Every structure is written in C-alpha cells, then in structure tokens.
Amino acid sequence: MVENRVLLRMEGIEKRFPGVHALENVDLDLYAGEVHVLLGENGAGKSTLMKIISGSLERDSGKLWVDGNEIGNLNPEHSQNLGIGMVYQELSLCPNLSVAENIFIGNLPKTKIGKVDWQRLTQMANESLDSLTLSINPKELIGNLPVAEQQMIEIARVFNKNPKILILDEPTSALSDAERDRLFELIRLLQKRGVGIIYISHRLAEIKMIGTRVTVMRDGKIIGTTIVKDSDENQLIQMMVGKNLEDQFPKEKAEIGDVIFEVNDLCSENEFEGINFQLHTGEILGIFGLMGAGQAQLARALLGLGSMVSGEVIIDNHLLRKHTPNEAIKHGMGLLTRDRREGLISMLEVPQNITLAIRSQESMSSLIKLRDEKKIADDYVKSLQITPPITDRKVMYFSGGNQQKIVLARWLCSKSKVLIFDEPTRGIDVSGKADVFRLMCHLANQGVGIIMISSEMQEILAMADRILVMRQGKIVAELDEGATQEDLLRNASEF
Numbered sequence: 001m002v003e004n005r006v007l008l009r010m011e012g013i014e015k016r017f018p019g020v021h022a023l024e025n026v027d028l029d030l031y032a033g034e035v036h037v038l039l040g041e042n043g044a045g046k047s048t049l050m051k052i053i054s055g056s057l058e059r060d061s062g063k064l065w066v067d068g069n070e071i072g073n074l075n076p077e078h079s080q081n082l083g084i085g086m087v088y089q090e091l092s093l094c095p096n097l098s099v100a101e102n103i104f105i106g107n108l109p110k111t112k113i114g115k116v117d118w119q120r121l122t123q124m125a126n127e128s129l130d131s132l133t134l135s136i137n138p139k140e141l142i143g144n145l146p147v148a149e150q151q152m153i154e155i156a157r158v159f160n161k162n163p164k165i166l167i168l169d170e171p172t173s174a175l176s177d178a179e180r181d182r183l184f185e186l187i188r189l190l191q192k193r194g195v196g197i198i199y200i201s202h203r204l205a206e207i208k209m210i211g212t213r214v215t216v217m218r219d220g221k222i223i224g225t226t227i228v229k230d231s232d233e234n235q236l237i238q239m240m241v242g243k244n245l246e247d248q249f250p251k252e253k254a255e256i257g258d259v260i261f262e263v264n265d266l267c268s269e270n271e272f273e274g275i276n277f278q279l280h281t282g283e284i285l286g287i288f289g290l291m292g293a294g295q296a297q298l299a300r301a302l303l304g305l306g307s308m309v310s311g312e313v314i315i316d317n318h319l320l321r322k323h324t325p326n327e328a329i330k331h332g333m334g335l336l337t338r339d340r341r342e343g344l345i346s347m348l349e350v351p352q353n354i355t356l357a358i359r360s361q362e363s364m365s366s367l368i369k370l371r372d373e374k375k376i377a378d379d380y381v382k383s384l385q386i387t388p389p390i391t392d393r394k395v396m397y398f399s400g401g402n403q404q405k406i407v408l409a410r411w412l413c414s415k416s417k418v419l420i421f422d423e424p425t426r427g428i429d430v431s432g433k434a435d436v437f438r439l440m441c442h443l444a445n446q447g448v449g450i451i452m453i454s455s456e457m458q459e460i461l462a463m464a465d466r467i468l469v470m471r472q473g474k475i476v477a478e479l480d481e482g483a484t485q486e487d488l489l490r491n492a493s494e495f
Contacts, residue, residue, distance in 0.1 A: 005032040006068070007165050007196040008053070013062035015048055015220075017397070020388045022048045024220045026062070030165065030196040035187060037207050037228065038200045040217035041240055041431050042401025043387040046200050047089065049217075050167050053198075054086040055079035066165070085163030089170040089200075089400050091154050095143030100125035102142050103157045128160050133182055146296065147339050148175055155183065166190065169200045170400070173426045176290060176455065184210050202401075202428060204233050216240055241431045249462035250437055254444035256465065257281035261333075261418045261449050263302070266311030271297040272473035275311070279418065279449040284440060286464025287453045290492050294473035295453050296338065299422040302451075303335040304328050316417055329357055332417030336407055338426055338453075343407040346396035350386075351377035353395050353406055357414035380409035385435065401428040408439065419443065420451045425459060437463055457485045 008030040015023040023045050030036050040046050051057040053064070055074035064071050066082050074082075093102050100121045101108070109120040125138035134152055142150060155171060168187075172180045187197060187210060199210065207214055211228040216239040223239045261279035266272070272294035279285050289295045300306040302313060304325045313320045315331045334357065337343045344353055351373040377391040384405045386398070395406055404426070411419055421440065425433040440450055440463065454460045460467060461483060469477040469491040477491040 005194075006030070007032050007066070009065040010049075010053075011063045013049065013052065013064070014060045015045075015052065015057070016060055019390055022220050023052075023059075026217075026220070026222055028215060028222065030198060031212075032164075032194040032196050033191050034212035035191065035197045035199050035210050037211035037214040038198055038217065039202075039204075039207075039214060039236060039240055042399045042428060044217040044240075045220040046217055047169060047399060048220075050086060050169060050198065050200065053079070053165075054084060054167060080161065083162075083164035084167070085158040085161055085165070086167040087155050087158050087169060087171055089173065091147075091150050093142045093150055093154060093157075096141065098139050098141055099129075099136055099145070099153055100138040102153055103128055103138075103160055105157070128156050132156055132159070132186060146292070148179060151175060152179065152183075159186070163195065165196050165198075167198045167200075170202065171199070172201065172203065172206065176292075180206075202425075202430065202433075204236065204430065207231065207236075218242060237430055249459065250434055250441065251463055252441040252445065254282035254284075254441065256283045257447065260316055260447075261451075262312070262314040264312040264314070266298075266301065266313065267309045268297060268301055268306055269309050271301075271306070272470070274474060277468055277475065279451060281447040281449055282444045283465050284444055284450045284452055284463055286460040286467035287451060287470060288455070288457070288460050288467055288488050288492060289470035290455075293470040293492065295470050296422065298470070299335060299337075299420050299451075299453050302328075302420060303333060305335075329414065329416075332415070333420070334411030334414055334416035334418070335420045336404075336411060336422060336424055338423035343410075344395050344403055347394055349394055350381065350391040350406060354380055354409045354413050357410050376413060377409075380413065384409055384439075401432045404428055405432070405435075408436070412439070412443075416448065418449045418451070420453070422453045423455065424452065425454070425456065433459075457488050461485065461488070 006029055010026060010028045013023050013026040026049060028049070038046050048057065052059045055076040055078055058073045071082070094105065097105070103125050104121060109117040109124065111117045122138050129136055129138065132152065134156065136145070136149055136153070142153065151171070158166065171183060175183065190197065201207070207228055213225055214228050214231055214236065215225040216223040216236060218240060257280055259278045260281045263275055263277050266275040275298060287295050297306055304320070304323045304327065313323060315333055318331050320327055320331065345356070354377050355373050374391060381389050381391055386402050386405050395403055398406065424436050428436065440452070444450055452460060452464055465481065467479040467483060468475050469479065469488060471492055479487055
C-alpha cells in the first residue's frame, strides 16, 4: 500500500559531461511503499540520475530532498547514512573475497582483540542468505559463482543495510524466472515496511508485475509519468523511442547453406556432456535452458574459455586442435558474452576495444594504423547508433546497452564466420534489442552462422530457425519453427 509520505524528491536536476547533456531539468519523486519503475532507452539518463541519488556522481544543479530535508551534494557514505541503497547493473563485488566478506564488507564483525570474527561472520551471512532463501555457501569465493548468483549476493549486500530508499538497476537481467519471482516477493515485503523502491528495467512485462508508477526518460529528460495499471505497453514504447516500434522481432528469412560449425561429443566435467550439433551458414540456432542447465558454460567452452575435457569443435572444416580462444578467433569464431565486463577493457577508448579481436591475429594487427582504427570505430559507432557518438572516450563512461554494442562491433569487425550471442539483449532497451536482432538477420543473410543463447523465450522463438533445449548439461530436444513456450518449458523442466 503506497503511503502519502514523500521519501525522495528531485527538482530541476542537471548534469553535463563533455559533449553530452546527460540530464536536463529532471523532476522525480518517490513515495513510501511504492515501486516507481524508471524506463528509457540506453543513454536516456536513468543510471546517471540514480548515481546522483546514490552519491557516486555530483549534480551540476537542481535540488534534492530526502524525507522532507533538503540535501546538498551527496557522497556514497552520506547517501547510505540517509538510508539510500543501490544495486548497480554492473556488479561491484570483490571476486577474490568470500560471499560472506562481500555481504558485510566494511562492517565485518570483530573479536574482542580486533580480529575478524569468522564464525560470527559466517552465521550473519547465513542469516542474510536465508532471508532471501538463497542456498549459497557463505565461504565460497565470489569469483567461483555464476553471474546470476553474484547478482543475488549484490542484492543481499544492499538489503542487509535496511535501506528506506532502494534503487534497483536492471536487477533481474541475470536471473531466472524463479529467482526473479523470489526477488519480487522480497520487494513486496519491503513495500509493506514502507520502503520506497526505484526500479530500472528494460523488461516491459515486469512493469505490471511489480510497479506502482512508471516514469519514462528520453535524451536526459522526463517524458511522462503514469500509474502502472493505467499504462499501455505500446504507449510506453512510443514514449521511450519517440516513435512507434512496429516490429520488436524483425526476423528475416536467410538462405541456410552448408555446415559451417560442428560440435562432436563435447564434454566438460560437472558442466555439460555429450554435446553434439551442427550449425549452417545463414542459420540462427537457438539454445535454451533454465538457469544452471549448462548453456552459459557451453558458450565459453566453444570459444576455448571453459574447461573442455573432451570432444571436437570444427569451424569451416578446420578442427581446433589446441582449442584456445586465439585459435578459435583466428579461424572465424566470436563470442558476445553475457557479462560485459569480460568483453571490454573499460579503461581503453572505443577504437581499441573494437579492433581488439583483429589485433589478436598477428598477421592482421600490423596492418591497422591509428587513423584506420579511428575510421573503423567511427563507422561502427554510426551503424550501431552508439550514443554518445564519441570514439575518444573510455568505454567505462558509456551506458550498459552501448557497451554491449561496442562488444558487438568488435566481432562484426573481426569478420567472424560463427558468432555466439550469449544473452545478447541483457540490459538493452526495446529499441536496442530490435537493432541487435536486425544485425543478427543481416549477418545471417551474409552467410554467418549464429548461435543465440537466450533465457527470453519470446525472443528465441521469434528469432531462431532451430532451437536446442538443454537440461542438466545435456541437449534433450531439438525444436523446429512453430515451437511454443510450452514446448520449451516442457523440455527444459523436470517433472
């Protein structure tokens, strides 16, 4: 039940970066007990606005009130002391520390002599994890956990501080439906306690599941706010992109040719086994599975990043003998990872990130001059509509969706014959998703073989020519066109 008490109010917020007016006269408020959904395309200013609230960015001008008290410029510590907690889209965990250490970092329990009380820490972590019904060993290193579990640990760390204002930036982007439902249960519990929640998401279906009000941003401005129960999906899309988006899944039928990629009896201990399939030129081959089915590990292993134990991977009749990433890339394979942090060098600028794959091929790297590298980057920034269209900027300063496009540009630049898209639309807005799907179709029409791994059933059913379903590390079904969501779930689930 939404209270009348205003927890947060922002008026006339302005923020500029070099060459970019990131926020322009933004007004936003948040009531106790509501979930205020914030929508907008990548680069619309959502994350910038939230970073101002959380204290990690200073506003240039404008006013901000928390619980009726006007607040000057914030820093993260001050923001936390005011009861503001934020779960960022890009995880900020320490991979070499344990789950328990990450949850209570900066507030570790101490013994009487000032040393860390490890027994008490484990107990506190178990209590925190139990409150989220998470079955995770608190002593496990974060770096050993899959992205979905890391996301839940990030959420647990913020929840542990009992915030009265909670900001969630794409919290379900790496979660299964079951984990999402568990998170929503917790959000509803917090609502009953009077916590106000700002919820950023690109998944339009989630808005009516969890939202109270929805505000749309575009180009750093507030376009409008409406009650969720009165909102219309098409209207929200039009507000986000400034036009009607007639086709969210622009599938084009490509001519499917000869086998370009083959996997024979691929096995990896405790991850997957007996994987066999072929991919043809011009084909989009979908791989679907519930969380933990092994599809994420398979994607990495195909490029030589995982711990493949046995089996064969063949690209264009060439057997990968060493099966290292360098050998796979050299013979025409690329991987768009689900975790952007693995695919980007955040401190480098756009051109160096885009040409990274072809620079790794020794015979080609000497041919790239700085001027050519800049021209290559400019072309991809324009064709992929990366915003802001500035190449002499470190990629860490781009929004999540635009970072995803920069990784995609790298593999387009490498002229790959086989491209693996692992959750390609994670954290991308509806317009950006349509752009990615168009590019996939364009590549397929050029004869590229595409493997699309996705947990979004609607997307994979719309885009894939064939779908392989995984369960417990094995391919258990192959579905052709005409498959339904029920077909996917029936094969992916154990009954």
